[in-house]
Amino acid sequence: MSAIAALHDPARREESAADHESGKARPLLEAVGLTKHFGNFTALNNVSLALQAGEFHALLGENGAGKSTLVKCILGYYRPDAGDVVLDGREQTIENPRDARRLGIGMVYQHFTLVPAMTVLENLVMSRVDVPRVVDWKAERRALIRFLETMPLKVPLDTPVDRLSAGERQKTEILKQLYLGSRVLVLDEPTSVLTPDEAREVLGFLRKRARETGMAVLLITHKFAEVTAFCDRVTVLRRGIKAGQGTVADLSIADMAAMMIGERDLAEVPDREATTPGSSPVLRLEAVRSGDAATRGSIAIEALDVFAGEIVGIAGISGNGQKRLVDLLSGQEAPDAGTLLVKGEPYDASRAAAQKLKVRCLPEEPLRNACVGRMSVSDNLAFRSFDRDAEGRRIRLLDRQRMRSEAERLIAAYAVKTQSPSAPVATLSGGNVQRAVLARELQGETDLLVAANPCFGLDFGAVADIRAQLIAARNRGTAVLLVSEDLDEIVALSDRIMVMFEGRIVYECAGGAEADTTVIGGHMAGHG
Numbered sequence: 129m130s131a132i133a134a135l136h137d138p139a140r141r142e143e144s145a146a147d148h149e150s151g152k153a154r155p156l157l158e159a160v161g162l163t164k165h166f167g168n169f170t171a172l173n174n175v176s177l178a179l180q181a182g183e184f185h186a187l188l189g190e191n192g193a194g195k196s197t198l199v200k201c202i203l204g205y206y207r208p209d210a211g212d213v214v215l216d217g218r219e220q221t222i223e224n225p226r227d228a229r230r231l232g233i234g235m236v237y238q239h240f241t242l243v244p245a246m247t248v249l250e251n252l253v254m255s256r257v258d259v260p261r262v263v264d265w266k267a268e269r270r271a272l273i274r275f276l277e278t279m280p281l282k283v284p285l286d287t288p289v290d291r292l293s294a295g296e297r298q299k300t301e302i303l304k305q306l307y308l309g310s311r312v313l314v315l316d317e318p319t320s321v322l323t324p325d326e327a328r329e330v331l332g333f334l335r336k337r338a339r340e341t342g343m344a345v346l347l348i349t350h351k352f353a354e355v356t357a358f359c360d361r362v363t364v365l366r367r368g369i370k371a372g373q374g375t376v377a378d379l380s381i382a383d384m385a386a387m388m389i390g391e392r393d394l395a396e397v398p399d400r401e402a403t404t405p406g407s408s409p410v411l412r413l414e415a416v417r418s419g420d421a422a423t424r425g426s427i428a429i430e431a432l433d434v435f436a437g438e439i440v441g442i443a444g445i446s447g448n449g450q451k452r453l454v455d456l457l458s459g460q461e462a463p464d465a466g467t468l469l470v471k472g473e474p475y476d477a478s479r480a481a482a483q484k485l486k487v488r489c490l491p492e493e494p495l496r497n498a499c500v501g502r503m504s505v506s507d508n509l510a511f512r513s514f515d516r517d518a519e520g521r522r523i524r525l526l527d528r529q530r531m532r533s534e535a536e537r538l539i540a541a542y543a544v545k546t547q548s549p550s551a552p553v554a555t556l557s558g559g560n561v562q563r564a565v566l567a568r569e570l571q572g573e574t575d576l577l578v579a580a581n582p583c584f585g586l587d588f589g590a591v592a593d594i595r596a597q598l599i600a601a602r603n604r605g606t607a608v609l610l611v612s613e614d615l616d617e618i619v620a621l622s623d624r625i626m627v628m629f630e631g632r633i634v635y636e637c638a639g640g641a642e643a644d645t646t647v648i649g650g651h652m653a654g655h656g
């Protein structure tokens with residue numbers, strides 16, 4: 129669309145008129161009438177968004193609402209089918225992320241983009257568009273030290289990225305964008321790997337920086353508290369269209385939630401019912417060691433029991449061994465020493481053992497760890513059951529009809545948003561992959577459920593759904609091991625809480641109202 133045609137676009141006119149009335153300056157960046165189709169599906173329908181210089185703007189929407197598609201159109205990952213990106217009043221053709229970077233539009237992703245084996249210094253220098261053929265490392269170091277002196281976020285320059293904590297990596301990603309001189313910074317749920325203190329530090333710093341330098345920040349988040357504490361304005365997407373926009377100070381959380389989900393009711397999270405834990409644990413770990421004790425992420429767990437009908441929450445800052453614990457229980461790794469028992473039997477986490485002992489697992493990053501991306505949603509939903517009939521007996525020929533109707537049932541029951549059961553699972557939004565895997569893992573009788581960050585990246589409606597499913601499983605008598613970096617989630621769901629620090633269980637307490645988050649937080653940070 130040309131600049132003149134854009135002026136005739138109703139959404140554009142409406143925004144320009146509003147800006148004119150409020151006496152606002154020309155926006156730094158405008159997305160005008162962006163539309164993006166995937167086949168017959170419209171992921172983004174005529175969405176406009178204006179970012180003023182110096183503003184901190186939230187982008188809200190349920191899983192699958194089109195937030196990533198919108199920012200990918202702005203960043204040059206996708207070519208929109210209609211609409212324009214206008215920077216400083218000038219229409220821009222952004223063919224790829226490199227063009228976006230050249231124009232000063234940068235993004236911090238949920239996954240890390242740094243090279244793990246390189247140091248922070250090397251990563252920052254090599255990320256520049258204009259990196260010279262022969263790098264003068266001394267001069268680069270001096271320039272970077274000067275740059276970092278002006279920043280309150282601190283990261284160690286000479287440490288390889290794979291030795292940084294998740295929080296330090298996230299800060300490095302943000303510093304990289306500032307170092308590259310981004311004038312528009314898009315952040316995709318940047319606080320999901322940060323402790324509450326780090327999250328406040330990072331968002332507080334970016335807000336101040338935006339005010340001081342005129343940088344515009346677009347924050348994709350599912351956390352209303354971040355919107356109300358840090359953002360000036362908010363845009364809400366629903367099913368690919370702009371469902372609302374406004375000044376945060378004028379909106380309540382209920383207003384924003386209503387824009388996101390419309391009139392739908394949320395799942396009620398059931399109460400934790402009294403359960404009989406049984407005399408012997410469903411899961412027992414004895415003297416389990418895995419990984420080189422000197423490296424981050426190794427574990428040394430003396431004893432860990434989970435009984436039927438309870439949720440044991442493992443709290444900890446990312447990188448303290450939780451990932452390896454889940455890897456052991458999901459069969460991605462074997463322990464170097466010690467014993468894993470399920471219902472008293474040795475457990476090697478093979479598919480056969482999981483089936484026999486009724487163990488299910490929702491690992492982190494389910495698209496990578498629990499799905500085959502190019503296979504259909506229907507096939508992915510059938511991974512646990514494709515070789516069984518309705519009674520659980522082994523079958524030789526696949527029953528495609530049954531797989532499809534079972535997939536349709538699960539898609540409806542867990543409100544998985546997909547164009548069809550035969551769409552590749554990789555085309556689902558992040559939150560919907562999560563729902564699909566949980567739907568699969570909660571089918572049938574489950575004696576032990578291991579869930580790693582089950583609500584990571586989910587919208588608030590989906591969080592309510594998934595919490596309800598976990599509590600319901602517990603109330604049915606399933607033993608649940610919940611590994612999560614979200615302390616509020618651990619406290620809300622767990623009967624017992626254990627804190628992992630540097631691979632060990634360093635603290636145990638009761639969950640729910642009795643849990644003291646300050647004490648737990650202290651143990652998470654290693655000064656309990």
Ligand SMILES: Nc1ncnc2c1ncn2[C@@H]1O[C@H](COP(=O)(O)OP(=O)(O)OP(=O)(O)O)[C@@H](O)[C@H]1O
Nearest residue numbers: 166171191192193194195196197555556557558559
């Ligand atoms: N490459 C693709 N091919 C087909 N459909 C896609 C593709 N990318 C996204 N979609 C669809 O477009 C819709 C919007 O997805 P998008 O990733 O933008 O949502 P989102 O709001 O970022 O969700 P989340 O909060 O879960 O990350 C989804 O229904 C998704 O299935």
